[in-house]
Each structure stands twice: as structure tokens, then as C-alpha cells.
Amino acid sequence: MKAVELPKAYDPKDFEDRIYEAWMKDGMFKPIKGDASPFTVVMPPPNVTGILHMGHALNNSLQDILTRYYRMTGRPTLWVPGTDHAGIATQHVVERQLAKEGIRRQDLGREKFLERTWEVKEKHHDIIKSQLEKIGCSCDWSHERFTMDEGLSQAVRESFVRLYERGLIYKGEYLVNYCPKCGTALADDEVEHQHLDGSLWDIRYPFSDGSGFITVATTRPETMFGDVAVAVHPDDERYTAIVGKLLDLPLTDRKIPVIADSFVDMAFGTGMVKITPAHDPNDWQCGKRQNLGAINVLNPDGTLNDNCPEKYRNLSPVDARRLVVEDLKALGFLVKEVAHSHEVGHCYRCHSIIEPYLSNQWFVRMQGMADKALQAWKDGKITFFPKHWENTYEHWLENIHDWCISRQLWWGHRIPVWECKDCSEQIVARVDPTHCPKCNSTNLQQETDVLDTWFSSWLWPFSTLGWPENTEDLKTFFPTSTLVTGYDIIFFWVSRMIMASLEFLGEVPFKDIYITGLVRDKQGRKMSKSLGNGLDPLEVVDQYGADAMKFTLSYMATQGQDILIDIESFKMGSRFANKIWNAARFLLMNLEGSTLLDLSTIELSTMDKWIYNQLNLAAQKVKVAMENYKFNDGAQAVYDFFWNDFCDWYVESAKQGLYAEQQEKKDRVVTLLLDLLASSMRLMHPFVSFITEEIYQKLPNVSDSLITSSYPVFQEDRAYPQEALLVSRIQEAVTLLRSVRSELGISVDKKIRVVIKCDKAFVGSSFFVEERDLMASFVGASELIIDTDDTADVTGAFPVAGTGYEGFVFVREAIDLEKEITRLEKDLDKSQKSLEGVLKKLSNEQFLANAKGEAVEKEQAKRAEFEEKIDKGEKHIALLRSFL
């Protein structure tokens, strides 16, 4: 074999792009055909409004880890990428652009505006795709979809028509959440509640018959022009006499009645509420119950309309409020104004204040679907990780509202409903109609509103696979396996996908739902543009590499926890990658002249068996971690194995053989090291994908591609618990002797002489003899004697106590006796305290009677251990004292 030379410095820029291209070229992200059950993930489609942030980097990194892991287990694996048209958000972006040019979308017209929007979509899509490539996502780009592409539009159309046919879609005039700035209705869950400090005004409404007045309280005086009544509680004895009387509505010439309705809280304020059905959800319900009608006082842009007295028309709510309060005050209607803080709805896209607004909208009846979705969860068909998110899911579904799906926007799926201008027939069709089926007129007009973005994304797990066609993809890969997403869209998306899937396909869209934490800065603040604390995934990749980013994120992705990071955090993954690089570099540079042996003919030493055992355990840990979505456990398992076991102990111990004179010895070591290196790459690949593939390609002992090779699994014939125990003895002894060196300040170049006394019966005794040279090199000993028959003279040597053996270091002249005695006394004290604890337990009859047998045995073993330690410690201290 020839030596392979890796560049001295680990530089991910050298190979990450190249490797990604090679994977793409070789079609490595496409699902392999096979009999095993497929593993499918659909990527939560990023919005085409912007570029990816750390949250995307996190959830795509985790999806990539799952995908790569399951691909390597041999399952046909498909990860479907795609993007979302994000109606409101994208339209906003384009409108902002237009505003800079001084034009409104209306100036452009619907068609031209949509052209511009498609351009923006293309641009952002390309950026997003290149970002996903840059961070190494192994999604199958040949399956990429967009929520407004032809197939998905067909799916949207089909689902709308089906729901309509099933009587689950209706149109009507209702009070909806309306964003005056966006000019559109929003769904309930698109409203964000924010705390606002406002005022509560008490206003007098005089009785029309001049018999005095009543007082009502309001936070929104400007909507009083829409008042249709004042309500009191029917059981409120203070007011029974006035129910039915008329009031003069101040600032207007309208009269409104006093009515009784049980929704009124008698204890709040005066116990009287003015009823404004067109501008308050409560009042809307009350108005419906009492048949009061509703007076809308707002224009679509949020200003006051012609239903208000002339002087207030076209004013913004804020201005109108000020003026109304002023006027009420001047006319003596205002009793008082007190500070009042309350929750006010804001638009989740533009953060303007949401107005409850009376308008004609399309709705989906949700109750039936919600019940099914709830039942599917109760039947255990879906599982959330972590489990506590199931509460959120349950709570939302149990309090489901009908879903307002019409948006007064241009960018989106146009509602497939036409009205015949001649006979008013309403046509809902899968294919655009050319004439009215009833009167044959061609004078048809399509609904101008578009559908809520989520009306296309709720179909995502199956529309991306070809639904409504019964495609091979759909048959093979649906239902999908796992959904990875953030908790902020459990309502918007996760639960709706489950409902849609049950409604249209009769089964759940995925079995497991992994909810990631949010990525925040080190102060725990959400990353945002305005705070300037955001991290750009591309910058992280540029600085540390995609492997470092993915590894760090996975290492920090503990279930149910937000992830607090800054750019420095990624050093962790970077250091790990660097370690991998250098370990590989070292092994590969030492191949010169060696011959690869047949692995099956090699007889394994204890150290060899130990490392294979550790590899076994690591593979097992990763398996359990993946199955339970404990990404941090998986990352830690591969980290510990590679760094602490393989590099720190195995490679170090193998150096002896690597530098051996005899070629056979060297061949043996090289063969084993290469085999372990290849296995390590496989083990680590899901977590650090690029570097492992780069190294794997250079290994002389393998010829396949790492990304599609087999993931290590726990092998019974590679389990060596006995050897694991022996090596842990060596590790303990070495650490003990090294710490003596260090504590005593013995310089590195000074070789020490060591005697280890142990009984022949001690389980490690023969192993100590066998690995004497190794131990000697590890502790820097010129001579290391294993004395099993207590014949070695250790007079004047410095003693150390191990488990089952005793070490002696001949360095008397180098010791600071006083300091060392102090240290030993501290140790002794610790041991004595531990022993006390153990003895207390063992003398406790309750413990002996109630504790499990193994717990008692463990305590007894501990007692023996501590007693020995104390005994030796006391001897050592006495010995050192005698030197003084």
C-alpha cells in the first residue's frame, strides 16, 4: 500500500461543495429500491419570502441526520424538499418593492403583479435551494415541489371541491380577524396577542325618556357608532327595571335598547356592556342571539366609514378615538378614563392591530375533522416527541373554530368558485367552467379571493407525492415516517395536515412528530433582524463548515429545550471535525509498505476486542437515540467513541505496532486501524457527513460510497464485556500513575521506575503483564514491574492505591512530601466519608429488608473497596511521614 496524504490542515471548503456535487451526480439522495419499509420525511417548506435562518438550519440538520441514518440502515429513504408560496408574506415583499418605486399593486393590475411575484419567488427559491445544498441536506431534489406548482395546485383544487361536495365549505358574512394594512382576513391562529397598555373609558348613555343615564365602559370608544344595544345580566337585580328601555347613543341621533344577556359579567365595571356586533367577537355572538343586527363602522382600510357621523369619517381608529373622547368629554358624557392593560390581536405578518371585521368570507367546517384527528391521537397513531406537545395538540382540537380560508390577496390559489352573472348559480369545479351548467350562460365570474396558504400546505405530505393521483410514490412512501418541525406551527400546520390526511386519505400523514426547540441567542432572546442578534447559517458554514454546524446543532438538540447559541458555539463541532481529520491523516500517512491482511485471519488482542466492543456499544447508543429522537445522545455517543476511545486509547496503543520493526506486526495493526477507521466513518456519517465521506473515499480498504454503505449495528460476536473490564483496569492504572507524575511535578522527559503489586487472583494481573509495555509507554516509565508474588523491594518508593493492586513509583527525591501528605489526607477523608455513607446503609435494617438484592450487593462491594482504599491510604501516609 502507498501512504495517502491528506492536507495538513482541515479545511471544509476544500471538499464540502465537491462532495455534495458528487452525491448529486451519482443520485445518492434518491431512494433505493428495496423490500424494507421505507423511511419518508417531508421537509417543512420554507417560505419563498426570505432566506433560511438558524431555525431552518436546525430542523433541516436533524432531518438530514435521520435521513442519512435510515438510508444507511438499508431502508428505501426519501426526503422531499420544497418551498411554500406564503401568500401574505410574499405579497408583502413585492408590495414593499413596488412602494419603493412609488406604485401600488392596483396600479399594476393582478396579472402583472403576479408576474413580479413569480420573479421574487424564483429568486428566493434559488437562494433557499443553494442554502440547503450548502448545509448538506441529502434531500431528493428530483422530488422537489412548490405549493403553487401545477400538481399541488391540482391537489388544492381537488381538496376544495371535495370538501365543498361534503358540505364542509361555506361562505357567509361573519366577523373575522382582519388586517387593515394587509387588507385581508386572517384565521384565528394567525392573530398574535400582545399586551397593550390602553385606557378604559366610562361613558354615559342617557335614557331617551330623560330619566337619567347609565354608564358603560369601553376600550374602544370609536366603535360606539356601531352600538346596537346595551346589555346587562338577566339576573342582575340592579338593572331588571331598565331592561327594554331606550337609550340615546351619544354623538348620534340613534336610539338603542337595553337588553338582557347572560354573557355579561355582573362583577366587571358597572355590569353594563355596550353591544357592537360588527367589531367585537363577544358582541357578535350576543347580537346573533338577540337578533340585533350589526352596523359596520369601518372601511376595508381600517378608517371610519359612512355609517359614522360625518366629522369622524375617514379617520384612522386612533385619530377617531381621540376625537370621540374629546367630544364626549365636551358634551359631558365622559365619566372617567382609567389606565387599562389588555391583550390586543396583532397581525402575525405585519404586526398591525387586527380589527374584528364584518365581511363575506369562505370557511371550512372543522369540528368533524378535528374529532377524527383527536381520535387518531387517542388511538396512538401519532406520537409527539417530546410528549408534552400532545397537550397543545389536544387543547387546540378540542377548542376548534371554523377555519376562515379566504384571503383578499392576489398571490395564492384562487378560490375555484364561479358565479353566473345571469342566473346567479354558484359553480364549484375541478376544471375551469366555460359556461353555466344551469342557464348555459358564458358570463361567469370567478371569486377574486385566494385561499389561505395553509390550505395548500396542509396537503403537503401527500400532495408532494402526487395526490390526488394514486402514484407509485404515494403508494410507496405514504404515510410518511417522521415530521420535524417547530412548536410555533403545531396549530397552523401539524394538526391541519393530520386532519386533511384523515379526511382525504383516511390515515395519518406521519407516525412521529419531532418538535424542535427554537434557536435563540445566548441571552435567550429570539433571533431577529431588528435585534441584530441573528446568525446566518451560511456564515457559520463559511467560518466552520457544514459538518461543524450540523454536529454542534445535533449535540445541543435536547428534547424540549430551546437552543441558546452564538457563533462561538460552533467551535465545538469544528474541533471535533478537526480531530477526525487529523486522526485519519495520521493513519493514512502510515500505510506505506504495508499489506492489507484478511481481517478474519487476525487474532484480536484484548485492546482490539475492547475497541470493537466500544464500537458495538456506540452503534447501539445511536440506534436507541435515533429511535427516540435523542439527537444529542447520538451525537455524544459518536463523539465519545471516536475521541475518547478510538483516538485517546486505541490509536495511542496502536502506535507501538505501527512503529514496529516487523512488517507482519505492522500489517496487522494497519489492517485493524483501517477497518476501525472505516467503521468510525460509517458510525459518524449522519452527524458529520462531508468529512467522513471525504476520508472514506481515500481509504484503501473500502470501495463503496459512504453515504449508502451500511450503518454499524450491535453484533453479538463483537461483544467483549470481559475485555472491556480489563481495559478499564489499565485505564485506571495509567490515569493513577499519570496523576502521580503530574501531582508530584515530575517532568515529562524524566522516566520513572514503577512496580505494580497485585495478587495472582486479581482479575487484571495477567493482563497487566501482557500489556506491560503499553502501560509503561503510557505513563513514561523506564521500567515497569508487575509483581504478583510480593517479592519486589519497594522501600522508599511512592505508593498509590488502585482497585485490586498497588502501585509504587520510585521518585522519592522529586516529591514534596508535605504537599503530598495533604493531598492524600484529603483523599482519605473523602474515602472515609463515602465509607460512612455505605456503612450507614448497610447497618440499616430497613435498607437490607426493602432494597433490591443487587443494590445491597453493590453497597457491600463498595464497602470492601473503600475499606481497602482507606487501609492503603493510611499506610501510605504513614510511609510518607516516615520519610520526613
Added chain:
RNA sequence: GGGCGCGUAACUCAGCGGGAGAGUGCUACCUUCACACGGUAGAAGUCGUUGGUUCAAACCCAAUCGCGCCUACCA
């Protein structure tokens, strides 16, 4: 108002019934021929507080304090 989550080493977090852990940072020594993005050794925590359950509690229960998030029609 209801619900959920979190308070463990200086920092970020694992552990969630039987001897307090990791990474970073810190201290000392080492540029030894893979790696100073390294090696070796080390210091560092009454596991928020108070009660309770238990033979045994960081871990279970209750209360309490602090922080965060979600949800809700109190005008």
C-alpha cells in the same frame, strides 16, 4: 383566568429514585515525529427555596420564589 416548560460547576446544557456529568471557560505542565481546533493532570456544584413520600430524592409529591412560552370573549 387556564395550561406548559425551565431553574444542576463561571457559561451552555445532559442526567430524572441507589456513589454529582459533558462541552466551553479556568489552573498547572507539555510545542513528544496526526491534531496547541492538541496532550496530560487539576480546581470548581448545600442540583432555586421549604416541607413531605421513601430504607434511599437532583430525580417522585406539595407548597413557594424567579424566568420563559402558549392559550383565553372580561367590555
